[in-house]
Amino acid sequence: MTGTGRFPHLFRPMRLGPITLANRIVFGAHPTGYAEDGLPTERHAAYYAARARGGAGLIIAEEQSVHPSDRPRERTIRGFDPAVVARHRKVTEAVHREGVPILAQINHNGGQSTSLYSRRPLWAPSPVADPAFREVPKALERQEISEIIDGYGLVAGHCVEGGFDGVELQCAHSSIVRAFLSPATNRRGDRYGGSPANRTRLLSEIISEVRRRIGPDLVLGVRLCCDELVDGGTTLEDAIAVARVLEASGKVDYVGASIGVSTAAPHLDGASMHIPPGYALFVANALRRAVDLPVIGAGRFKDPVQADRALADGHCDLVDVVRGQIADPDFAAKARAGAPEAVRVCLSCNQDCVGRVRANRRLGCVENPRVGREFLPALSSRRAGRDVLVAGAGPAGLQTALAAARAGHRVRVYEAERAAGGQVLLAASTPGRAEFGVLVRNQLTECRRLGVRVEYGRPVDAELVRREAPEVLVVATGARPRRPAWGRGRERVVDVRDVLSGRVRPSGSVLLVDEVGFHQATGTAELLADRGCVVEVVTSAMVVGQDLATTLDLENWCVRATAKGIGETCDHEVVRVGECARTGRLEVELAYLPTGETSGRTVDWVVCALPQAPLDGLYRALRRHPSVQTLRVGDCVAPRRVDMAVIEGERIGTSL
Template sequence: MFEKIFEPFKIGKLELKNRLVVPAMVTNYCNPDGTATERYIAYHEAKAKGGWGLIITENYGIDEHSRGFDRAGGLWSDDQIESHAKLTERIHMHGGKIAAQIYHAGRQTGSQITGVQPIAPSPIEDPTIGEIPHELTKAEIKELVEKFGDAALRAKKAGFDAVEIHGAHGYLINQFLSTFSNKRTDEYGGTIINRTRFAVEIIENVRKKVGDDFPILFRISTDEFVEGGLTIEDTKVIARILEQAGIDAIHCSTGVYKTMQYVIQPTAVPHGFSVHLAAEIKKVVSIPVIAVGRINDPFIAESVLLSEKADLISMGRASLADPDFPNKVKEGKLDDIIQCMGCVQGCIGRIVKGLDVRCVLNPLTGKENEFAVEPAKEKKKVFVAGGGIAGMQSAIIAARRGHEVHLYEKDNKLGGQWLLAAVPPSKAELNTFTIWQKNQLDKLGVHVHLNADLNENLVEKEKPDAVIIATGAKPFVPNIPGVNLPEVVIAQDVLAGKKDVGQSVVVVGGGLVGAETAAHLANHGKKVVIIEMLDEIVKDGEPAVKHFLLKDLHEHHVEIITSATVKEIKQGSIIIEKDHVMKEIGDVDNVVIAVGSKPENALNDKLQGKVEKIITVGDAIKVRKALEAVEEGYKAGLAV
């Protein structure tokens, strides 16, 4: 079934056991001085154990001012070699191969991180940074070329199997390649040959220092998706020039910081959305081509390889969700794979805030040594109240440790609010996690009780050793005149298919639930208006997710009224106040309430004194995101 994936492959003289690649992803796990921590090493080691053909580390800075992140790795000093040598040694212990990606962020970093003015080919600020960079002189360019070569040599000395030059995603080399950022008129600007000169000089310098047998990969944005930026036709020419300069493989990505939604794509972006761009590059070069872009399924990876659109497949966030992905595919354990769903909440959603990488679906990510599941010393009877993602996760971990686990869900199916989150457009992939959790519960022999509301009487009768309360949250209904009219419904009931609505709908609340409910209705032909108190909708949403949600709302002509409050709901109309002016919106069939939720945790008080250990998790504590719910469920399973 997956013969092509597990076919050995060579990049230059480097032999890989399969064609699955972990691309570079910033983790923020290193020390501030760029040296590797035990956490950083263990994170990569998990992927080596998981069977990936090639692991590429996050972007290592070539000098102390080159990084865009406080705790990214560095190879600008010989003092950094030793710690990264420990990393490569651990990878090699498990038969893995590892490459170091080297880069300079250029204008896509700021003085608040580096302490100095950013640099670029031209003194034009990046739209996402807002800081005018210093225009590099020719002498400074030559110095940087040497630093790239020196960093590559240190990578070789540290035991890396290859080096990848980062020429994508709007970083310094990409800034020279693209007319979006390069406005020079000397030999480093203007023509495509001149704009490629910096990259070519770096490749030649690296090759001179690492030797002919050490593989050099080059990552490129095949299309930047910005006005005046690189398109695939530009990149095809560049790829040929880079091949001639001596690279051994080309890693085809997309986007820059301004179009981050195409660098790290949310679930609204189709699977394998940029594979066709890699295929175009493959037509014009003879070196291996690596494809990337929302490939999170082994069947898609295999089909891309079989169709000869690429030679290798990068699956970055898939490796965050499940570092054992290759081994599980090889062993035919497909329903054991935790499949990335493109939520971008724990990965880029945290990185852009300067935090470390996590994964909503895999609390072990970055905590491989901290959250390891060990057998319980004493087998206990554990009850879990609530079959949402937090409850199921706690039941899974408790059962893995050998406890007798009973899960009680008041509804007739498992999933809770997560099922509703999967209903709006482009969100169905969230269901893959529910399916995975249900499979695990079944395999682990967890006793699942549906249509069963855990209460104090049952606890007193059955006498469990511990109860995990994961009862989630319930919708908040505001005290608005007319809110009890039959035409007024709750967003969750609409998404669950419990309540139907007419043709003309007003959604009260422009948070994520309200906006996605509006999109769901608009996609099904309804005329929708959103009323939001704040000055914008989905204010705390993940930028990439919000980008495509707003696009969807716009394309379906959803009217969005912000900085407005609802004063009264009438039969057939709704009265709002905006800018101190009252306005009545007529011809309304239904009003949908989506103004948030509040914790449902009454069971906690009722069980006090009736059971030895009580742990409350997820929204039952405080309404937050899935990241906290799954991790708290995981930790609860470890704690009983």
Template sequence: MFPHLFAPLTLRRTTLKNRIMSTGHDTTMPTDGTVNPALIAYHRARAKGGVGLIITQVAGVHETARYTSHLLMATTDACIPGYTELAKAVHAEGAAILSQLFHPGREIMESADGLLAVAYAPSAVPNERFHVMPRPLSLAMIEEIIAGYASAAKRLHQAGFDGVEVVASHGYLPAQFLNPRVNLREDGFGGTDAKRQHFLTRVLAAIRTATDDDFVIGLRISAGERDDEGLTIQEALAACKALEPGLDFVNVTTGTSASIGGAVHIAAPMTFAAGYFAADASIFRKALKIPVFVAGRINQPQEAEAIIASGKADVCGMTRALICDPKMPVKAEAGAVEDIRACIACNQACIGHFHRGLPISCIQYPESGRELTYGSLKAAAKRRKIMVVGGGPAGMKAAITAAKRGHDVTVYEAANQLGGQALLAQLLPKRAEFGGIITNLSREMELAQVKVRRGIMVTAALVQAEAPDAVILATGARPHVPDLPTDGHIQIVTAWQVLRREVKLGAKVVVADWRCDWIAPGIAEMAARDGAQVTLAVNGLHPGESLPLYVRDTMAADLHRLRIDVRPYARLFGTAEDTVYLQHTPSGEAMEVSGVDTLVLSLGHIPVDGLALELQELGIAVTQIGDCLAPRTAEEAVYDGLKAGVAA
């Protein structure tokens, strides 16, 4: 089905068995700056799943490269044993492996002790996103860092890696040298294009000298940083042409860490089209003689096949697709495309975990990042009859997991369609792809031979009649509607009613947002696009406070473009006549919005757990999962389902 995607590609003496790549991405799994068993198990799973090339997360090349508290470091020989075990594990499964070599320059996110780090860059040009003012690099320190790239590459070579990728993407140190708006130097490392390229020229030459002729050397670069002060496509292309003699491939991406608007492209959310960056990559493919790799929301093998077949790139980075389904390559090669668990670019457990300093995972496949615990399911000692009540993500995952272990599982769903609240989530603007979680879990249920009974409202009597060996309750939640003081003049509705198009909102709308997630901003956008004047009253610091950064920031851009009036620190108090009354939470002062037709409540959810109480009174043991245990997100629901299925 995918002849171009599964054609081999040779880089020096390393042959990639296919054109699918896991790009370098921080997993937050290392705990002491070296490779650990969790990281090895994570990459082994993807290698076993058929990926052609794994590029491991950034390895710091100098002590000043510590941009987070959990960075892998390649500055001493202590790193070699861990890297050796990782290379052996990946090679044993048939994949090639490279490591990223990294220095962030001014892009310092955090330090290990919570103190502000001293950042270094070509010039004292501040970073906007992290509010870092760097020190200009001395010539002596530049030489130290160049030597650091070489010594790090030498260690990786000794560990058995096939090569390295120098990270010049997303506004990190090499890109800072290339950018004339960030590099203001007038010495041998700045002032002209050639001098600005000199840092990377020296780095690449030093790496080649420290390794050998078989060692692969690549460059990752943003083909345009999508920021007014960022590197342009033309500047990046000129650098690649100049550096091409020292390179075996160029891996192009887009965006920059330096600004909020540019950073969303580091892991673009579902609001961006699949493969949206491939057209820009083709500019580099046409201009360079070496292979060009590309990444950026390439989630399905058919998308990657089309990109490669059309000549836009030679290899496709499919990192989040591989986090969601490590076996995606072998499934694609076998033609089992319907069995692929497709990434929906929600960013919740992958890049979202990273930004919270947690090991990455996937909301659809929580086994990712937890391979040491859930890498393989143990068969049940005894086949049991299991009744799962509720066919949302929690119930579906529990049923799949229990059935895979050998149990006889039936899911009972009150509605005529599986999916629970995911059916509503997919109705929000630009969130249609979220419905993919239903499609994916439904297919997995089919493959696991889970029985499904729809349109069945389960009662305690039905449970007694079925006499299951175990009951898993995933009965979900309903909107929280508090007893607000109101005279009934203003229409008060829930977000669920708006999503189902059960109500007309009128000309002026207030959306009350307690959860600070995607629901209320999505409702506000819907109302604004329908022509209403909208106020979004957020009981938090800002809209999307609980969301992954790039989802939140993309959402903030849409709210601004739609001229939605956003009021943070706003607690809903009540309504009278045509006025919605709010309270400013820090000051306690009143806030008012007048002339309102409709107040939309997005104030969280409360569990639907009545059946649990009834069964407990009858002495029937139950396991509650998902929102009926505590309303949270799909990530917690699916993880609850996994744990319940393993324990069944």
């Protein structure tokens, strides 16, 4: 069955203001970090064109700043710079060549920003510091409000000149307009504050100015925050009232529905796998029932089945699939072909998309190493048809195999264990992290499509290599736990991998040592707590699982840890582990790093999440083999996170 038959709601064309969309799949606006000197680049053009070519019905390009006072990120697009117009044309022409319309999102982040890059005071309706940035903004004066309105109009005009099919106003997660709409951040006593009508005034005036600048033949949409989830902030009822004002104006063609504020509820601004798919559909549904404007629904749509169901159930008129189309630019085309099982499903891990952008890096994807590199020609193989053996079916080995197969080589993968995945499978066994295993499922699906043979229970050694005589051996044997000096000789001092693999099953009280700062410790802590253990996590860092902040997981981890009674001790390191002669329990000595003061714990088990060591014996034994080119990839080079394993596998596989 074709996608139009299998997903009839996704592929029903619709009218959006003055334009017609071929389907209901939107590639919504999101920061990419691809701008240079405040201007769009060829990265943008190729990135958006790839999603248009892959079948998206509508592209909405990332936000542009409307005023010099707003520069929340180093690579923010300066929409007010006249030089932006020529760059816009390159982006819009690339997308239009694929027959898909593209809108531009414009915004001023207000107080949800930093003066680090602009070196100017932040602007906001009132001097209320944002809880994340903690920087007190300057309350806008009347002349500055006029500047903001004029700025929206100017940037909208630049978008028209640049060939966009319309404009979206970002009034949702991070926006000065949202701050004016919210009683929590708008404490003004003039005509722009106080009553709901006054708080809506700035948005109404911006809409009038933008519509004047773009004319009647282009689309104008508004993305609303439908519930700030902040005490005294905008509620769903407030958002519905605003949507009715927009509809009554006759100047707006659609509304987008989102939930939460990016600096007060960050776990909902690009929700990770711990948040269920479709989590924000209830606000889209409420808007759709209240107004006749088309509503774009958002909220972690992972596959075409979920997206079509959201439309079928009447929650929204269009679905915003962002990370799903980052991971697989052909998401829509595969759905249309009736092959949703071929979609490279997003993990919602946030490591290379949200995480990189929040770290002021260019957006990427754990699963798709071509993200942000679409403008570059694919790496080409030196010569096709080589006989390639990959030792290890973890993410690095599988990515090497499928990349080499795409390049025309004959590839087989031997895995010593009974299943593929390596440490990814262990990570996926912790509470709420099962979706992480989809990475390996996606890789195996692609390997099967390309004819790569994967065999299990096949450890590779020098004798096997001599016997099979491949032209190329790629060693992807991963890493091994590194035992701490203070734990040697203690049977109940174990690694998280021992716990997750089932080799040991701790009980009673457990001290979990976190020196990695990511899911290894926190996921294992939750698993043990769920099994009835009394768990305390100790770390030398200032926060347990400190890197979870970049993937928007830290807040949720803290909530879950508190609910499960998991203790946390920071700024401490383990000095010594002994054993009580009378009870056999472990006696752990901790040192408080700022002062060196020591304290003790008596526990049944110590579980370690520590930096690992490369498992590189096979590579070292064969690296000078006279007739086999021997390479290594992934953790057996240097233990890192999965994004580097995949990128490295892609690079080696395509360049053999």
